[in-house]
Amino acid sequence: NAGVTQTxxxxxxxxxxxxxxxxxxxxxxxSMYWYRQDPGMGLRLIYYSASEGTTDKGEVPNGYNVSxxxxxxxxxxxxxxxxxxxxxxxxxxxxxxxxxxxxxxxxWLTVV
Amino acid sequence: xxxxxxxxxMDSYEGQEVNITCSHNNIATNDYIxxxxxxxxxxxRFIIQGxxxxxxxxxxxxxxxxxxxxxxxxxxxxxxxxxxxxxCLVGDLRGNTPLVFGKGTRLSVIA
Numbered sequence: 669n670a671g672v673t674q675t676x677x678x679x680x681x682x683x684x685x686x687x688x689x690x691x692x693x694x695x696x697x698x699s700m701y702w703y704r705q706d707p708g709m710g711l712r713l714i715y716y717s718a719s720e721g722t723t724d725k726g727e728v729p730n731g732y733n734v735s736x737x738x739x740x741x742x743x744x745x746x747x748x749x750x751x752x753x754x755x756x757x758x759x760x761x762x763x764x765x766x767x768x769x770x771x772x773x774x775x776w777l778t779v780v
Numbered sequence: 781x782x783x784x785x786x787x788x789x790m791d792s793y794e795g796q797e798v799n800i801t802c803s804h805n806n807i808a809t810n811d812y813i814x815x816x817x818x819x820x821x822x823x824x825r826f827i828i829q830g831x832x833x834x835x836x837x838x839x840x841x842x843x844x845x846x847x848x849x850x851x852x853x854x855x856x857x858x859x860x861x862x863x864x865x866x867x868c869l870v871g872d873l874r875g876n877t878p879l880v881f882g883k884g885t886r887l888s889v890i891a
Binding site for chain 2: 768
């Protein structure tokens with residue numbers, strides 16, 4: 669079972685560059701989430717998608733865009749990376765009939 | 781959104797029972813209370829979930845009073861490997877609400 673898979677695991681960007689973090693889940697879950705976690709801090713919700721075709725802003729959406737490509741995939745895009753976006757990014761998914769969120773292993777992003 | 785408040789950090793000696801309390805004064809009727817554990821460089825993982833009263837599994841117990849405005853995670857006889865950050869999450873996974881984590885409690889277990 670792959671669960672929630674994120675790519676890439678590590679990335680270094682220059683200020684102003686763009687990139688997309690990919691996330692895919694194989695558990696047929698309806699809901700998917702993107703969180704960021706700064707060093708020594710808690711998780712903050714960037715965007716979420718309650719179902720295929722819908723996306724909504726979370727706590728810290730500025731500087732990011734998302735796409736729910738299909739039920740399996742939920743990508744996060746940084747259009748013009750800034751040093752303040754240096755963080756660990758976690759993708760997660762959940763089933764409305766289930767009782768927990770499943771997290772990916774994280775993507776470490778450094779913007780210099 | 782149900783906001784949660786937890787102590788920032790706690791210390792405990794090995795073998796002791798640890799209780800971490802979470803406040804969630806504006807919990808909604810359909811919200812469940814779920815606790816997660818996070819080790820450094822890993823994503824959070826599920827520990828336990830409850831709606832009311834008491835829930836127990838092989839790793840922890842969860843106590844929820846009748847008014848549901850708080851909950852307490854109880855870890856029996858902690859070991860060094862229980863050193864982690866613990867998050868209380870309140871929300872309805874069965875709906876479309878966003879799931880917002882609090883700041884978590886950093887538990888340090890000392891030998």
